[in-house]
Amino acid sequence: MTEQTTPPIDPADDLPEQMRVRREKRDRLLVETGDAYPVGYPRTATLAEIRARYAELPTDTASGDTAAVTGRVIFIRNTGKLCFATLRDGDGTELQAMLSLDRVGADRLADWKRLVDLGDHVGVTGEVITSRRGELSVLVDTWAVTAKALRPLPVAHKPLSEEARVRQRYVDLIVRPQARQMVRTRAAAVRSLRDSLHDRSFVEVETPMLQLIHGGAAARPFVTHSNALDTDLYLRIAPELFLKRAVVGGIDRVFEINRNFRNEGIDSSHSPEFAMLEAYEAYGDYDTMATLARQLVQEAAVAVSGSTVVTHADGTELDLGGEWRSVTLFGVLSEALGEEVSVTTERARLAQYAEKVGMAVDPKWGPGKLAEELFEELVVPGLREPTFVRDYPEETSPLTRSHREQPGLTEKWDLYVLGFELGTAYSELVDPVVQRERLVAQAQLAARGDAEAMRLDEDFLRAMEYGMPPAGGMGMGIDRLLMALTGLGIRETILFPLVRAE
RNA sequence: GGGCCGCUAGCUCAAUGGCAGAGCUGUGGACUUUUAAUCCAUAGGUUCAGGGUUCGAGUCCCUGGCGGCCCA
Numbered sequence: 001m002t003e004q005t006t007p008p009i010d011p012a013d014d015l016p017e018q019m020r021v022r023r024e025k026r027d028r029l030l031v032e033t034g035d036a037y038p039v040g041y042p043r044t045a046t047l048a049e050i051r052a053r054y055a056e057l058p059t060d061t062a063s064g065d066t067a068a069v070t071g072r073v074i075f076i077r078n079t080g081k082l083c084f085a086t087l088r089d090g091d092g093t094e095l096q097a098m099l100s101l102d103r104v105g106a107d108r109l110a111d112w113k114r115l116v117d118l119g120d121h122v123g124v125t126g127e128v129i130t131s132r133r134g135e136l137s138v139l140v141d142t143w144a145v146t147a148k149a150l151r152p153l154p155v156a157h158k159p160l161s162e163e164a165r166v167r168q169r170y171v172d173l174i175v176r177p178q179a180r181q182m183v184r185t186r187a188a189a190v191r192s193l194r195d196s197l198h199d200r201s202f203v204e205v206e207t208p209m210l211q212l213i214h215g216g217a218a219a220r221p222f223v224t225h226s227n228a229l230d231t232d233l234y235l236r237i238a239p240e241l242f243l244k245r246a247v248v249g250g251i252d253r254v255f256e257i258n259r260n261f262r263n264e265g266i267d268s269s270h271s272p273e274f275a276m277l278e279a280y281e282a283y284g285d286y287d288t289m290a291t292l293a294r295q296l297v298q299e300a301a302v303a304v305s306g307s308t309v310v311t312h313a314d315g316t317e318l319d320l321g322g323e324w325r326s327v328t329l330f331g332v333l334s335e336a337l338g339e340e341v342s343v344t345t346e347r348a349r350l351a352q353y354a355e356k357v358g359m360a361v362d363p364k365w366g367p368g369k370l371a372e373e374l375f376e377e378l379v380v381p382g383l384r385e386p387t388f389v390r391d392y393p394e395e396t397s398p399l400t401r402s403h404r405e406q407p408g409l410t411e412k413w414d415l416y417v418l419g420f421e422l423g424t425a426y427s428e429l430v431d432p433v434v435q436r437e438r439l440v441a442q443a444q445l446a447a448r449g450d451a452e453a454m455r456l457d458e459d460f461l462r463a464m465e466y467g468m469p470p471a472g473g474m475g476m477g478i479d480r481l482l483m484a485l486t487g488l489g490i491r492e493t494i495l496f497p498l499v500r501a502e
Numbered sequence: 503g504g505g506c507c508g509c510u511a512g513c514u515c516a517a518u519g520g521c522a523g524a525g526c527u528g529u530g531g532a533c534u535u536u537u538a539a540u541c542c543a544u545a546g547g548u549u550c551a552g553g554g555u556u557c558g559a560g561u562c563c564c565u566g567g568c569g570g571c572c573c574a
Binding site: 016017018019021022060076077078079080081082083084086096098101102120131132133135151152153154155157158159160161162163164175219236243360452499500501 | 529
């Protein structure tokens with residue numbers, strides 16, 4: 001129940017002291033200087049421009065030039081008659097401002113000490129000089145608060161808790177250079193992917209996020225609702241079926257970089273929304289896609305770090321250069337088991353291996369799925385260097401062309417690095433009759449309650465019946481790529497990852 | 503879904519069942535060359551929420567919330 005007659009309690013009354021103090025400073029700025037949030041500041045140079053222009057200015061020298069600069073106060077040291085502040089620009093460049101009694105006068109010096117806090121945005125105008133310690137500085141004549149911060153910054157030299165970093169990324173970005181760097185690293189990597197694909201005549205398209213039927217992968221979808229159509233829609237789990245429609249229509253080299261949504265677990269390597277590159281190339285196959293994937297990653301590494309050898313946050317190096325190791329699924333699994341297994345190995349024997357290593361076996365798994373599970377358990381954690389794992393069983397890859405030489409296998413590879421899957425590619429299945437058979441089988445699984453199985457997409461099958469050229473298709477996780485390039489967890493690579501409500 | 507660990511000042515963290523603390527931050531003061539400045543003084547708490555045991559609970563028990571790790 002709301003009491004209408006009494007005025008609401010001033011929320012400021014209930015604030016922690018430090019926020020109350022900052023609000024009072026804001027009020028004083030409004031009253032005494034007219035504004036705490038002016039429309040701008042007559043800036044003549046960015047901090048980076050000043051740093052570049054006066055890089056050679058010797059210690060304890062006055063340049064004779066006046067500049068007006070802006071930045072967030074990230075460091076402040078006030079003494080009796082001389083104050084120092086470090087300003088930082090959005091690009092991370094820092095520059096010192098110095099306020100001396102003889103330049104700004106007693107009143108404005110007192111104002112500075114009284115009203116300016118760590119975290120405020122300010123503009124300062126004065127001569128560009130170097131301090132006695134050689135620090136490039138603006139010796140201030142006039143200054144203004146351009147945006148008063150009402151919340152204190154966290155302690156600069158203690159790491160924020162993991163949770164605070166993710167929930168308040170804006171604070172993380174202010175206090176942690178690596179967080180700012182990740183934003184730019186990610187942008188550089190994504191830009192590199194686009195440039196590399198454009199260089200190879202791939203056309204970028206955007207296909208539906210909202211789909212009537214979700215398909216192209218095995219995953220549980222998010223469901224939403226269209227009021228206009230009065231029908232449920234799915235957030236896409238993959239763009240695959242639309243990109244193939246585009247190839248049918250003659251977009252021979254096509255790609256999309258966009259988000260997929262999977263209504264599944266959230267942990268250090270899984271986000272419910274994740275960015276993905278998918279590319280299709282008419283008259284390509286899984287070999288041309290392997291070359292493409294390798295070049296995309298190597299060019300992204302160079303774009304991000306200048307070398308195909310990337311250095312991770314913990315200091316370890318990862319060499320992404322050269323040709324990459326290429327193995328077959330059953331070859332590398334046989335190696336791990338110490339005995340030869342193949343796609344024709346009976347399920348019972350594979351189940352024995354699973355039991356031996358203490359793996360839980362789902363009775364619904366066929367021999368192909370069982371082999372893949374064994375591979376994931378025994379082999380994947382050790383795949384640190386980039387490795388193509390080729391030739392998966394037909395059983396688990398319904399949208400993949402059968403192997404041109406080996407019955408029961410498909411022309412599919414998964415690319416592993418640092419023990420996780422970075423990408424996957426197929427020689428695409430383009431026979432519409434076989435495609436329909438396999439999709440019908442999947443739909444029957446769905447009817448038995450397998451939420452991950454695909455429903456039958458008749459429009460996709462109709463498109464295929466018009467004839468899709470032979471093609472290679474490839475998918476790569478963008479967040480995973482950033483993990484490979486930086487060695488960080490997925491929540492660090494995503495600027496604003498989904499978190500539970502506070 | 504299961505198990506374990508955590509949640510205390512703005513931030514990072516202490517505190518045998520017995521007065522809820524430190525550093526940084528803040529506030530007041532000193533200091534015209536600081537670089538995580540220094541010195542003096544000082545403020546700041548619904549200990550995640552609710553319930554229970556107890557003379558007494560941040561601490562023990564129960565329920566819930568949020569987070570992390572491991573497992574499925």
